[in-house]
Amino acid sequence: MDETTYHRAVLVEEIMELLACKSGDTVIDGTLGSGGHAKRILDATAPGGRLIGIDRDPEARSAAIENLKEYGDRLLISDSRHEELTQVMNSFEVPSVDGFLLDLGISSRHVDSAERGFSFRQDGPLDMRMDPSSELTAADVLNDYSEEELSRTFLEWGEERWAKRISQFVVERRGKTPYESTEQLVETVKAAIPAGARRAAGGHPARRVFQALRIEVNDEIVGLADTVRAATDALNTGGRGAIISYHSLEDRVVKWTLRELKQDQKVAIITKRPIRPSEEEVEGNSRARSALLRVWEKVS
Numbered sequence: 056m057d058e059t060t061y062h063r064a065v066l067v068e069e070i071m072e073l074l075a076c077k078s079g080d081t082v083i084d085g086t087l088g089s090g091g092h093a094k095r096i097l098d099a100t101a102p103g104g105r106l107i108g109i110d111r112d113p114e115a116r117s118a119a120i121e122n123l124k125e126y127g128d129r130l131l132i133s134d135s136r137h138e139e140l141t142q143v144m145n146s147f148e149v150p151s152v153d154g155f156l157l158d159l160g161i162s163s164r165h166v167d168s169a170e171r172g173f174s175f176r177q178d179g180p181l182d183m184r185m186d187p188s189s190e191l192t193a194a195d196v197l198n199d200y201s202e203e204e205l206s207r208t209f210l211e212w213g214e215e216r217w218a219k220r221i222s223q224f225v226v227e228r229r230g231k232t233p234y235e236s237t238e239q240l241v242e243t244v245k246a247a248i249p250a251g252a253r254r255a256a257g258g259h260p261a262r263r264v265f266q267a268l269r270i271e272v273n274d275e276i277v278g279l280a281d282t283v284r285a286a287t288d289a290l291n292t293g294g295r296g297a298i299i300s301y302h303s304l305e306d307r308v309v310k311w312t313l314r315e316l317k318q319d320q321k322v323a324i325i326t327k328r329p330i331r332p333s334e335e336e337v338e339g340n341s342r343a344r345s346a347l348l349r350v351w352e353k354v355s
């Protein structure tokens with residue numbers, strides 16, 4: 056598969072069925088990526104439908120432009136964050152939409168490019184920025200945050216039970232040489248977590264710390280509830296929203312925000328429990344393993 060298309064979109068059939076897009080609909084994809092979901096939505100909304108694709112990563116936007124060029128001016132692309140949904144709609148003079156999608160987190164392109172710094176399996180610079188023009192990098196967090204701030208970050212965003220000890224080890228190590236590479240961080244995490252606990256936990260020992268840093272650097276959780284509310288305001292009555300989360304922190308925010316909106320009688324929740332990918336999908340795409348899909352409908 057070539058560079059622009061190898062990210063495989065997750066839960067596509069389920070999303071297409073539940074979003075139920077029709078000809079002429081306008082839909083927002085707030086995490087356009089390389090356009091896997093967007094392509095299916097553009098096909099389902101032909102003729103005449105439009106898709107607003109938002110992504111803050113320039114490489115993702117270039118891949119999407121290449122992959123979706125056949126759709127011409129039915130595709131509108133924005134380099135904003137999905138948290139800025141309302142401004143994006145105003146800038147395209149779109150007053151309301153019929154569908155909304157978020158496929159959260161990072162793409163296979165991010166994980167597989169060692170130089171972006173997202174991978175604990177390949178050595179690279181400690182970057183982790185989705186938007187390379189933003190200021191804070193993972194190295195800045197590791198080198199500049201206080202021990203307490205590091206511990207809070209690892210605990211809150213990584214649910215890492217060894218957060219305190221790992222932060223102590225980070226502070227000790229950076230006193231000798233500042234952090235530059237992902238491998239240096241992996242070594243610190245391995246040294247900080249006792250071998251028995253590492254074995255018992257299974258999986259890669261640095262997975263939670265990398266998740267925490269990525270969330271901190273990209274400010275991934277803080278604005279999510281606002282996006283769900285703004286998307287609901289943007290939907291026409293009967294319009295549907297869908298969000299795929301990849302860890303419990305994200306899913307909790309989506310679940311609680313939808314509950315509040317339901318209490319306010321603004322939405323009906325279509326998925327009582329989150330939808331998970333089939334075994335077959337996970338076999339063909341390991342990135343789908345932790346996916347949780349929630350769908351709602353605007354009622355008033």
Ligand SMILES: C[S@@+](CC[C@H](N)C(=O)[O-])C[C@H]1O[C@@H](n2cnc3c(N)ncnc32)[C@H](O)[C@@H]1O
Pocket residue numbers: 062063064065085086087088089090091092093109110111112115135136137138158159160161162185
């Ligand atoms: C999992 S990928 C989306 C893949 C896409 N559904 C596809 O089929 O190709 C998530 C994308 O969302 C982008 N992203 C994550 N958080 C964002 C945010 N707050 N605002 C805008 N884009 C964001 C990332 O840069 C990444 O390209």
